[in-house]
Amino acid sequence: MDRETATLLERAGALRRAGRVDEAIAAYRALLEREPGLPDSWYNLGWLQRQARQYEAALRSYGEALKAGVRDPEEVHLNRAVILSDHLARPAEAQAELEAALQWRPDYLPALLNLGNLEEDRGNRDAAMATYQRALQVAPDDALALSRLAGVTDSQSDASEIIGRLKDALSREREPAERADLAFALGRLLDARADYDEAFAAYTAANRASRESFGAQFPGYDRAAQEGFVDRSITAYREPAENGDAGATPIFILGMFRSGSTLLEQILGGHSRIASGGELDLIQALAADIEPYPEAVPAADGATTERWRNFYLGGLAPFAREGCFVTDKRPDNFLHVGLIKTLFPNAKIVHTRRNRLDNLLSLYFLHLDPAMAYALDLEDAAHWYGQYQRLMAHWTALYPGDIFDVDYDALVHEPKPAIEGLLGFLGLDWEDGLLDFHRGKSAVKTASVWQVRQPLHARSSGRWRNYRAQLEPLTRLLEG
Numbered sequence: 001m002d003r004e005t006a007t008l009l010e011r012a013g014a015l016r017r018a019g020r021v022d023e024a025i026a027a028y029r030a031l032l033e034r035e036p037g038l039p040d041s042w043y044n045l046g047w048l049q050r051q052a053r054q055y056e057a058a059l060r061s062y063g064e065a066l067k068a069g070v071r072d073p074e075e076v077h078l079n080r081a082v083i084l085s086d087h088l089a090r091p092a093e094a095q096a097e098l099e100a101a102l103q104w105r106p107d108y109l110p111a112l113l114n115l116g117n118l119e120e121d122r123g124n125r126d127a128a129m130a131t132y133q134r135a136l137q138v139a140p141d142d143a144l145a146l147s148r149l150a151g152v153t154d155s156q157s158d159a160s161e162i163i164g165r166l167k168d169a170l171s172r173e174r175e176p177a178e179r180a181d182l183a184f185a186l187g188r189l190l191d192a193r194a195d196y197d198e199a200f201a202a203y204t205a206a207n208r209a210s211r212e213s214f215g216a217q218f219p220g221y222d223r224a225a226q227e228g229f230v231d232r233s234i235t236a237y238r239e240p241a242e243n244g245d246a247g248a249t250p251i252f253i254l255g256m257f258r259s260g261s262t263l264l265e266q267i268l269g270g271h272s273r274i275a276s277g278g279e280l281d282l283i284q285a286l287a288a289d290i291e292p293y294p295e296a297v298p299a300a301d302g303a304t305t306e307r308w309r310n311f312y313l314g315g316l317a318p319f320a321r322e323g324c325f326v327t328d329k330r331p332d333n334f335l336h337v338g339l340i341k342t343l344f345p346n347a348k349i350v351h352t353r354r355n356r357l358d359n360l361l362s363l364y365f366l367h368l369d370p371a372m373a374y375a376l377d378l379e380d381a382a383h384w385y386g387q388y389q390r391l392m393a394h395w396t397a398l399y400p401g402d403i404f405d406v407d408y409d410a411l412v413h414e415p416k417p418a419i420e421g422l423l424g425f426l427g428l429d430w431e432d433g434l435l436d437f438h439r440g441k442s443a444v445k446t447a448s449v450w451q452v453r454q455p456l457h458a459r460s461s462g463r464w465r466n467y468r469a470q471l472e473p474l475t476r477l478l479e480g
Contacts (some may be wrong), residue, residue: 004034016044021051022268023401032064046079053285053315055087073107077101081114088318089278091122109145114445126151143169143178147185149151155245175214183209184367191365191466192354200470203365207376214370221373221380228388229335234394236294237338241345249344249425250277250290250316250326254264254333256388257372258362260408265329267419270434277319277326282312290339297339309343325426334388337403347402348426351392354408356385356478357464357471378474409461 001009008031015024028045032038044466046061062076062292070076077242081326083096099112116131132149139145144170144330150162166186183206188197211220225370251274253261269276286308300308319326319392331352333340340347360382363375374384411418420430464471 039065074101074104127159143181147181150185164172176209179209189464196466211376230391241341253329253350257331259352259354275324275326279330280328282315300342348405351405361464
């Protein structure tokens with residue numbers, strides 16, 4: 001390697017380590033134009049392009065790394081699979097990449113776990129179980145593999161065996177993150193067989209371990225900060241956005257997590273004029289990049305708004321079909337309705353609602369990431385719920401004709417009139433087969449993946465009553 005190439009390599013690496021993503025991408029491109037046979041540099045370029053949401057470019061760069069003989073090719077195939085699955089809606093290609101990784105290294109646990117998860121997304125329960133069992137052969141004590149296996153277990157006989165394995169795994173010394181994985185899985189199986197007291201105890205331990213796993217640097221849920229954000233949003237958006245033609249307009253499905261949004265999107269996805277986008281992070285990415293947020297949004301000029309809109313539509317493109325609306329089912333987009341209506345003044349917003357206690361309980365029973373710290377504590381979750389209600393009341397007053405409420409309990413008890421009313425709001429006609437959504441083969445990438453693979457049922461409606469005693473302190477707080 002000559003001196004100039006070495007200098008370019010050193011500069012590209014320094015920019016990458018400094019987090020200067022765009023500059024690092026440019027530096028690696030200049031380096032690889034001069035010296036195209038550097039596999040690690042192709043890998044680093046692919047990694048940077050992934051951070052910059054340049055997904056197709058990242059796939060090409062990772063491909064060049066493979067051609068150049070990169071070390072640990074199984075890791076490159078894994079990275080390509082994640083891009084294809086999570087960002088480009090190409091699950092079959094993602095599966096091929098994971099299988100390629102396992103050709104290189106049959107015992108590569110991350111590929112096995114991702115393959116099992118992909119089989120879950122696609123509704124292939126037996127294949128997912130077989131893959132997780134294979135993972136446990138590779139790593140018999142792996143907490144994530146065991147908890148994932150528990151998640152796809154549905155028969156009572158299998159559940160009893162897995163419950164025993166979970167309890168045994170929890171009896172040994174574990175890192176907090178592993179205890180959380182195992183205890184959430186145990187709670188789900190105990191709840192399914194109506195051992196409610198033991199299930200609630202498992203979920204309480206799971207949330208405690210989850211909080212511990214985030215570490216001392218994790219601040220937890222800040223009630224005052226959330227109230228402040230809602231106050232500022234209400235102040236910032238006093239007037240509705242001006243109507244206008246912003247081109248393609250997605251259908252935004254939002255509300256609380258665990259309020260029926262996945263079920264609703266799967267039903268709508270059966271319509272010939274609707275394509276499911278799933279839980280997209282595009283609005284969140286925009287909001288994180290706007291400063292100050294939300295105050296800068298109403299003040300933005302036309303060119304800035306157009307740039308934001310183009311960013312969003314670029315991320316939406318992999319999910320689009322000719323002549324179809326695309327659903328963006330990110331529940332916490334309720335925080336950003338002002339931004340959404342600035343980008344798409346004619347946007348239709350579908351607001352999913354659910355019985356408050358059912359909703360809070362379902363949140364508490366779900367293993368979530370640190371960004372949703374409110375769900376780790378029922379009283380924090382109740383506070384979040386109150387702020388959600390306050391902000392949604394503001395949006396509804398601001399955009400009364402553009403927000404349609406869908407009540408979960410009404411949907412599961414009398415689905416046809418609920419869906420007919422929603423379709424009327426969207427300007428679409430009823431189509432036979434919409435309620436056969438559970439037969440669909442599209443990938444579902446949310447915690448509700450197995451619920452929406454079943455015919456419509458009302459078993460989760462009023463579920464809080466199974467935990468009436470445990471929820472009594474929360475009930476008194478809400479009533480007070």
